[in-house]
Amino acid sequence: MKFRLFLSREACEEYAQEMEKLAYSLLELISLSLGLPAERLNSFFKDQTSFMRLNYYPRCPNPRLALGVGRHKDSGALTILAQDDVGGLEVQRKTDGEWIRVRPTPHAFIVNVGDVIQVWSNDKYESVEHRVMVNSERERFSIPFFFNPTHSVMVSPIKELINEQNPEKYKVYNWGKFHTTRNLSNFKKLNVENVTFIILGCLKAQLFD
Numbered sequence: 001m002k003f004r005l006f007l008s009r010e011a012c013e014e015y016a017q018e019m020e021k022l023a024y025s026l027l028e029l030i031s032l033s034l035g036l037p038a039e040r041l042n043s044f045f046k047d048q049t050s051f052m053r054l055n056y057y058p059r060c061p062n063p064r065l066a067l068g069v070g071r072h073k074d075s076g077a078l079t080i081l082a083q084d085d086v087g088g089l090e091v092q093r094k095t096d097g098e099w100i101r102v103r104p105t106p107h108a109f110i111v112n113v114g115d116v117i118q119v120w121s122n123d124k125y126e127s128v129e130h131r132v133m134v135n136s137e138r139e140r141f142s143i144p145f146f147f148n149p150t151h152s153v154m155v156s157p158i159k160e161l162i163n164e165q166n167p168e169k170y171k172v173y174n175w176g177k178f179h180t181t182r183n184l185s186n187f188k189k190l191n192v193e194n195v196t197f198i199i200l201g202c203l204k205a206q207l208f209d
């Protein structure tokens, strides 16, 4: 995939509209896979707070000293990522903590399940931890589309998925408040490597207070 450096507003709007359609299709498939009606989750996105980002990672002579994107989990519902052929995205394998390179596949998107779907599905789906390494020889471009719920949505495990054998693992939280607080803090105030993980951990911990 080749990216032009300057994208027009119209192109960005058109791209976002297409991503939104794709995101709804994926959401419906996820809903079906959980044994729910296809459109069960759609209403959470009526005035969605989705956005896209144009990422540029310049070449770096000493990649070990530079931060592409530090380790994190995406906090929204789904991320649909387009990337060029340079590579640099890595996901952490849960079994041994090893960072695995995600090899770019031509004409394919990478789809991340975010924390919101992890909570809705009560851990049936897991939000993957990932990071981006920079490259000493080539610059890199990527375009993530973050498919996020409406600001006022209260996120908690979907009640149809909860029963005695599968009690809810998360307390309810407000998506908009959570997202704004996280963005405003810009990860500065917490001296930890992985803020999302800690926050999800806190939500889980509260359950057992």
Ligand SMILES: O=C(O)CCC(=O)C(=O)O
Residues within 6 Å of the ligand: 053, 055, 069, 074, 081, 083, 088, 089, 130, 131, 132, 142, 143, 144
């Ligand atoms: O550029 C990438 O490959 C991923 C960026 C990313 O993880 C993010 O913006 O959340």
Ligand SMILES: [Fe+2]
Residues within 6 Å of the ligand: 072, 073, 074, 079, 130
């Ligand atoms: Fe990410």
